[in-house]
Amino acid sequence: NVSQGCQGGCATCSDYNGCLSCKPRLFFVLERIGMKQIGVCLSSCPSGYYGTRYPDINKCAKCKADCDTCFTRNFCTKCKSGFYLYSGKCLEKCPGGLEANNHTMECTSIVH
Amino acid sequence: RLDANLISVVPEKSFEGLLSLRHLWLDDNALTEIPVQALNHLPALQAMTLALNQIWHIPDYAFQNLSSLVVLHLHNNRIQSLGANSFDGLHSLETLDLNYNELLEFPGAIRTLGRLLELGFHNNNIKAIPENAFVGNPLLQTIHFYDNPIQFVGQSAFQYLPKLHTLSLNGATDIREFPDLKGTTSLEVLTLTRAGIHLLPRGMCQQLPSLRVLELSHNQIEDLPSFHRCQRLEELGLQHNRIHEIRADTFVQLVALRSIDLSWNYIQFIHPEAFVTLHSLTKLDLTDNQLITLPLDGLGGLTHLKLQGNAALSQPFAKDSFPKMRVLEVPYAYQCCAYGSCSNFFKKSNQWGAEDLSPEEEDPHKRTMELFPGHADNHYDLDADDIQLDLEESKLHPTIQCTPNPGPFKPCDHLFE
Incomplete structure (x- = not known):
C-alpha cells in the first residue's frame, strides 16, 4: 500500500x-x-x-571497482588506493612521459 | 556543483580565475544557450554536464578552449541544430552524450573529435546517417542511436571503426544493401532488422571475424551465403525473411553456433549435412516454413526445437534423436507421443526460453538466493539490472515440454494400433 x-x-x-x-x-x-x-x-x-x-x-x-568517486561510470575523479588517476582513468602504472605523484596519487607531466 | 538550480544565464566572468577547475555540474537548470563566454576560461576542465536544460542550438566554436574536456553531457535538452564547427577545440573528448534532444540531422560536427570513444544520440529526430559519417572518429567503441526515425544509412557510414563492438539498426526501411563494414573488424553484435536487405554479400564474414550475434530478421533475404568464416558466431537470427533453401555449406564449421532462428521463411529443403558440424547448437527454430523432412545429423545436442507450421513435415521423431531435448514444438500431436505416455508427463509450454514451474515445485530458498546473488558486502544494491534471473539456463527440472499435447481427440495409441 x-x-x-x-x-x-x-x-x-x-x-x-x-x-x-x-x-x-x-x-x-x-x-x-x-x-x-x-x-x-x-x-x-x-x-x-x-x-x-x-x-x-x-x-x-x-563507479567502477577501482574508483572511489566518479563523474560517470567511465570517468573517475578519485581512485582507490594503489591506483593513479589520469584523465578519468585509474591506472596501476602511469603511461610513458608521465610521472606518478604519490602525494596526489595522480599521473602528472614530468617537469624538467 | 551548480546542478538542480534555476540558473538561466552564466555571466562571462563567472569562472574567471578557476584555472584548476576539473568537474562542472550545471545540469537541471534553465539555460537556453551554451554559456560560451563563461566556458572560455577553464583550461583544466575535464568533465561537464549541461543536461536537463532548454538549450536549443550549439553554435560554432562553443567549446573551443576546453582542450582538456573528456566528458560532455548534453542529454535532455532541446537541441535542434549544431554548427559545422560546434565541437572544434575539444581535442581530448572521449564521451559525448546528445541523447534525448531534437536533432533533425546527423551531428556532422563530431568529425573533429578524433579521440571519441562513446557517442550517444538516441531519441532524436534524425532520418539519415550519411556516407563516411564517422570518418573522423576511428576510436569509437559504442554508438547509441536507437529511437531515431532513421530511414537511410550510407553504405560506407560504419567503415573503419576497428574498436566498434555493437551496431544496431532497426527499421531503417531505405537500407537496400548490407552495409560495407570494411575495417570495422571488432564488431561482435550486428543487428540490422526491418530494413529492405535482399542480398547478403559473399565476403561479409571476412569483414566480421569477431561476430558473435547476427540479427537480420524482418528483411527480404532470399539466398544465404556460407557463413563459415564467421567462426565465432553464436546466435543467428534470420526470422521473417524469404529464405527457401539451406545448403550443405551455409552453416559449415560454425562450431560456436548455439542458436539459429529461421522461422517464418519459405524453406523447403535443408541439405542432409547442413547441421553436421554445429557441435554447440542447442536451439533451432524452423516455425512456419515449408519443410517436408528434417535432417537429424548434427541435431543431437538440441534442447529447444520448434517446427510448428510445417504442414508437410509428418515424420515421427524417435526419442533418442534428441537426448537433451527440453522444449519441442512439432506440427502434429502424435509426434509428441515418442516422448512418453500421454499423461501429465507433458506440460503446456508458452515461452520460448523459460520453463513453467508450478509454485510447489519451486525451491523458495533457491529462488531467494537467486534474487541477491553477489551483493552481500554493501548495503546499496542500486543497479536493478545487476540482478539477472536466467530461468532459461537453470536446470531446475528436466521435464520435456512437447506441444501440441496428445489428448482425447489427438490420441497416440489409436494411431499406432
Missing part, C-alpha cells in the same frame, strides 16, 4: 519498501538492509556512486 505522508524526501512510499519515488531534485537510492531493500531519497549520491539526472527520476549508480 502506497502512503502519501512520507518523510525523508520521499514523494510516495510504503511501509515495507520505504521511498517509492522522490521529491524533485533528490536522488533515488536503493539501500539494502539484510535481505530487504528500501528506497531512500538523498540530495547527492553516496560515496562510490555517481548521479545522473533525468526528467522523471534522478538515479545513483556505482
